[in-house]
Amino acid sequence: MSGDFWFDTILGLVLLTLALATVRAQQLAAAVMIFVVFGLILAVAWARLGAADLALAEAAIGAGLTGALLFSALARQAKAESAPVSKSSSRSSWLVLLLSLMLTGILCFSLWWVPLQPEHHLMPLALEHLANSGTEHPVTAVLLNFRAWDTLLELIVLLLALMGARLVSSPMLQTPQRWPLASQWSKRLAPLLILVAFFVLWRGATAPGGAFQAGALLAAAAVVLRLNHQLPPLHWRYGWVRLIVLSGVLAFVVAGIASALLQYQPALLIHWLEWPLWLAKPLILFIELCATLAIGLTLTLLVVGEPEELSS
Amino acid sequence: MSSIVWYLWIGAGIWGIGLYGFMRGPELLRRIISLNLMGAGVFMVMVALAARTEPTDGVLHALVLTGLVVAVSATAFALALLARLLAAKP
Numbered sequence: 001m002s003g004d005f006w007f008d009t010i011l012g013l014v015l016l017t018l019a020l021a022t023v024r025a026q027q028l029a030a031a032v033m034i035f036v037v038f039g040l041i042l043a044v045a046w047a048r049l050g051a052a053d054l055a056l057a058e059a060a061i062g063a064g065l066t067g068a069l070l071f072s073a074l075a076r077q078a079k080a081e082s083a084p085v086s087k088s089s090s091r092s093s094w095l096v097l098l099l100s101l102m103l104t105g106i107l108c109f110s111l112w113w114v115p116l117q118p119e120h121h122l123m124p125l126a127l128e129h130l131a132n133s134g135t136e137h138p139v140t141a142v143l144l145n146f147r148a149w150d151t152l153l154e155l156i157v158l159l160l161a162l163m164g165a166r167l168v169s170s171p172m173l174q175t176p177q178r179w180p181l182a183s184q185w186s187k188r189l190a191p192l193l194i195l196v197a198f199f200v201l202w203r204g205a206t207a208p209g210g211a212f213q214a215g216a217l218l219a220a221a222a223v224v225l226r227l228n229h230q231l232p233p234l235h236w237r238y239g240w241v242r243l244i245v246l247s248g249v250l251a252f253v254v255a256g257i258a259s260a261l262l263q264y265q266p267a268l269l270i271h272w273l274e275w276p277l278w279l280a281k282p283l284i285l286f287i288e289l290c291a292t293l294a295i296g297l298t299l300t301l302l303v304v305g306e307p308e309e310l311s312s
Numbered sequence: 313m314s315s316i317v318w319y320l321w322i323g324a325g326i327w328g329i330g331l332y333g334f335m336r337g338p339e340l341l342r343r344i345i346s347l348n349l350m351g352a353g354v355f356m357v358m359v360a361l362a363a364r365t366e367p368t369d370g371v372l373h374a375l376v377l378t379g380l381v382v383a384v385s386a387t388a389f390a391l392a393l394l395a396r397l398l399a400a401k402p
Contacts, residue, residue, distance in 0.1 A: 008315045012322040019326045019349050023333030028341055035345050042352055049319060049363040054355075054376050061380050066348065066387055070341070073391045076398055077341055096335040104328030111320040111357070118364055126370075138370030139377065147374060154378045161385030165392040212377050295381065302388035 011045050028077060032070045039063030052208035053139050056200065060216035061299075068223055068303050134280025136206045143210065144284045148252070148273040155248040155291060158298050162245065165302055166236070183228040190230075193221035201292050205281075211288040215295025222300040234301060241297065248294030251287045259283065319360035327353030340397070344390050351383045 018038040025031040039062040047055035126138075126146060133141040143151050197217035204210030225231040234241050256273045263276050275283050330349030337343050355376045362372035 004315070008318055012318055015322055016325050016329065019329040019352075022349060023329055023336070023342070023346060028339055031342055031345060035348070038349075038352070042356070045319070045322075045356070046359050049359050050368045051359050051362065051373055051376070053373055054359060054380070057377055057380050058355075061384050062348075062352070066384055069384070069388055069391055070345065073341055073344075073394060076395050077339070093336060096332060100328050100332035100335070103331060104324055107324040107327065108321050111324055112317065114317075114320065114361070116316055116364055120365060120369070123365065123369070127367075138367065139373045142370045142374040143377065147371070150374070150378055154381060157382050158385050161389045164389045168389075168392050168396045210377075212381055299384065302385060 008048070011041070011048065015041055015045060029074055032067070032074055035070065036063050036067040039066065053210065053213065056208065056213045057216060060213060060220060064220050065216060065223070065299055065303055072303070132277055132280070134275060134277075134284045135204070137204060137208070137210075139208070140204050140210050140284070140288075143212075144287060145275060145280065151291070152249070152252045152273070155252065155294065158295065159245065159249060162298050162301055165305075169305060178229060183230060186224045186228045186230060190221045190225050193217050193224075197221070197292070197296075201288060204288065205285070211291040212295060214288075214292045216299060218292065218296030219299035219303070222296065223303050226300065226304045234297070234304075236301075241301075244293050244297045245301070246294070248287075248291040251290035255283050255287055316360050316364055319363075320357055323353045323356030323360060325353070326350075326356055329353075340394055341391075344387060344394065347390075348383065348387060351379070355379060 015038065018034055018041060022031050022034045022038060025034060039058060042062065043055040043059040046058060126141075130136065130138060130141055133145040135141050135144065194217075197214040200209040200217060201211060201214035202209075204214070222231060226234070236242065252273075255275070259275050259279065260272065262279065263274070327350050330346045330351075330353055333346030333349060334343050358372050358376050358379075362369040362376075
């Protein structure tokens, strides 16, 4: 038995245990904390599976920002003082367990038949044209060139989530008074996070990294600063806030129109979001920069909101 | 590469535990967390599927990356709805 085998085995069992503990924890606070730990261990598992991009994103988004969101929801829950929850009967709880086990069993059975050496006809073709995509990292190429539509729609989903959250938002919780240790810590952490974010963005062209990871890191920095009252409130009425939130989608649309116009030839079909070869790199960089700022600010607003305006 | 199958099963297991938590509850916040667990299980399956080829499949990675951001924004929206619900309760 090699070390790899044991590492994989233990990692998998730890993940399952943490997931079960999240669901079964007596107290919600414990469930949230265990979920954050689960996210971090999941990032390790993904790094193990050769997905460094995703490990970075999961650590920043899945564990970090979702954790912050859940903790603020937890504080609200405690304030509302849990309404009496109906105790489900033991019979229905057995039924739920049985149903989940059955579905998981079916899923495991069907996953057993997945071919382990898939035949990809398109992959060699895509890798061949990687040099023409304007970036050397396959994941960035897929996100911003080969399947740019996905990324554009995703930025729109992010925008819609922010709109929805703003529509239903309730008054923000009063964040507690400054805690000297936390504010000192955030002062040192934030510049580092911003630096790392832009490094990750720049590296995205050739290695794991890119707009999503960088945006999440920026958001993390902004959330830490905001929670420690070291950043002024981000009001929606400020023009620059709206502009940055919209900038991801705008950059995409502008780049799409510009490249369509540049490639225009009569009698030639123009494909939307198809970059001209010589302009691919700067266009992708431009979109990534705007998308990073948009993702960063949108996630920040989703996590910490804008207190003053909401209470009025 | 049997470790791929192992990770595929771990993904299915996480999904199943999430489903159990989602149906069992009882708190709404726990149901939202469980939905996130289900999502994590699906992502795990996709990451394991991407690891079958050398180099790893960039399309699946890109889809998971997109999914992570969509999941966090959907969670934020769900939590905003939850906060509104708690505020509306007498």
